[in-house]
Amino acid sequence: MxxxxxxxxxxxxxxxxxxxxxxxxxxxxxxxxxxxxxxxxxxxxxxxxxxxxxxxxxxxxxxxxxxxxxxxxxxxLTGLPVSTLQELQGQVDRTRQLLSDAQRVAYDVGDIQTAFNARYKGAALSGPQAAMVANAEARWNDSVGAFQDAMKVQAGVVTNIGGTRQSIGTLVSASQSATGALQAAQAGNQILAVQSQQLSDLTAALAAQGRAQMLDAARSAAAEAEGRERFRRFRKGN
Incomplete structure (x- = not known):
């Protein structure tokens, strides 16, 4: 006026x-x-x-x-008032803990090599009768433990789904009510972090399942080799 x-x-x-x-x-x-x-x-x-x-x-x-x-x-330039970083880190840490609790054969190249040399090949399949029986039982325990570990990891991943759903809901709401470019960008970055956490859970579940399947396949191959050695000894004894 x-x-x-x-x-x-x-x-x-x-x-x-x-x-x-x-x-x-x-x-x-x-x-x-x-x-x-x-x-x-x-x-x-x-x-x-x-x-x-x-x-x-x-x-x-x-x-x-x-x-x-x-x-x-x-x-x-106003920052996003919410953050799901702590929740996501907690979910990742729980999944990592489940993987680190792997029984008998761990997710370690050196440990795997040692276990296979001791129970799955070479002298372990052609030693004395008592040693062969003990190694066969150890291989069975490896397989059972691996399947149990895989189920634990899968259960942990399923448990994380609830927290992931809550985080996504919080971030989508924050993104829709963002008042500036920085808030919108930060909400988008946190949503990408949630997706990364889901991918890590999926990778962990696949790794645990693959480990169980490989150990069971190795047990079958060792049992076959051990059976041939037993048959050879039987024929030689006759």
Whole structure:
């Protein structure tokens, strides 16, 4: 409203000065009540005031634009008020703990090599009768333990689904109500973190299941080799 009034005043002032500048005859000076009045000087003062008012209005508009820009930047730089990082890290840690609790044959190259040398090949399949029986039982325990470990990991992954669902709901709500670019980006990044956690759970479940299947296949192959050795000994004894 103030801007409109200022523009009307400005227009009036400019109109007056235009009339004076366009050649309308104005006395150079007049004496009124003993006071000398110079119309030309008065017109010049009005023109100067009008230009000053216009500059002030331009500065006000510029300040308003700057305030709007700063407000938008503040919204864009506001961080997301929620975080699911702690929950996701807890789920990943629980899955890692289940994998580290692997029975007998761990997820370690050196441990696997040692176990296979001791129970699945070479002298373990051709030693004394008592040793062969003990190794066969150890291989059976390896397989049973591996299947049990796989089921534990799968159960842990299923348990994590509930927490993952809650995290996704929280982040989607935060994304929909985001007030700036930073909040929207952070919500998107956390949703990607949830997906990464799900992929890690899936990888763990597949690794545990594959371990159980491989150990069972190795047990079958060792039993076959051991059976041939027993048959060879039987024929040699006869």
């Amino acid at each position: 103030k801007c409109v009034k200022n523009r009307v005043l400005l227009a009036a002032l400019l109109t007056g000065t235009t009339l004076i500048a366009s050649g309308v005859t104005v006395p150079a000076a007049a004496q009124i009540g003993g006071i000398v009045h110079d119309p030309r000087n008065y017109a010049q003062n009005i023109l100067t005031a009008a230009r000053t008012l216009e500059q002030i209005n331009n500065q006000i508009s510029m300040l308003q634009n700057q305030a709007t820009s700063l407000a938008n930047e503040a919204r864009n």
